[in-house]
Amino acid sequence: RTRFNVEYQKVGLWDGPGNPPGALAAAVLMLDAMLQRHRRVLVHCHAGISRSPVVVATYLAHRRRIPFSLALEEVQRCHSLASPHPLLCSLAGSLPNVFDAFPAEAVRP
Numbered sequence: 001r002t003r004f005n006v007e008y009q010k011v012g013l014w015d016g017p018g019n020p021p022g023a024l025a026a027a028v029l030m031l032d033a034m035l036q037r038h039r040r041v042l043v044h045c046h047a048g049i050s051r052s053p054v055v056v057a058t059y060l061a062h063r064r065r066i067p068f069s070l071a072l073e074e075v076q077r078c079h080s081l082a083s084p085h086p087l088l089c090s091l092a093g094s095l096p097n098v099f100d101a102f103p104a105e106a107v108r109p
Contacts, residue, residue: 009034013051015085024091025098027055028062032099053082058092068093 011027013019034041045051053075061071072089076082 007034007038011055013045013055013088015050015088017087019088019091021091021095024055024058024088024095028059028098031055031059032063048079049081050084050088053079054084054088054092057084058095061092062095062097062099065097 009030011023011030013023013027031041031043043052043056053072057068057072057075059071060066060074061068064071068089072082072084072092
């Protein structure tokens with residue numbers, strides 16, 4: 001979707017229980033597809049403390065094939081206010097690598 005010359009995508013994630021794994025996977029795949037097409041991407045949630053850091057850390061973990069915990073540490077070094085909800089971290093840590101199942105070209109936004 002485009003508004004004010006800015007392309008944006010929205011994925012519904014909650015801070016806490018009730019997130020389907022597919023929602024986090026969709027956010028990671030959308031982020032990857034946008035990074036493949038654009039130079040700058042802003043990932044943001046309401047406060048920028050929980051959901052957006054988890055999406056970025058999950059993307060880094062899957063793309064670099066590193067543990068989620070290491071990717072989250074990297075995000076927290078860059079964004080010291082990042083303090084994701086433990087249930088989101090648990091979901092992210094248990095999510096199979098999305099790039100094994102879905103190549104970026106299959107999910108162009």
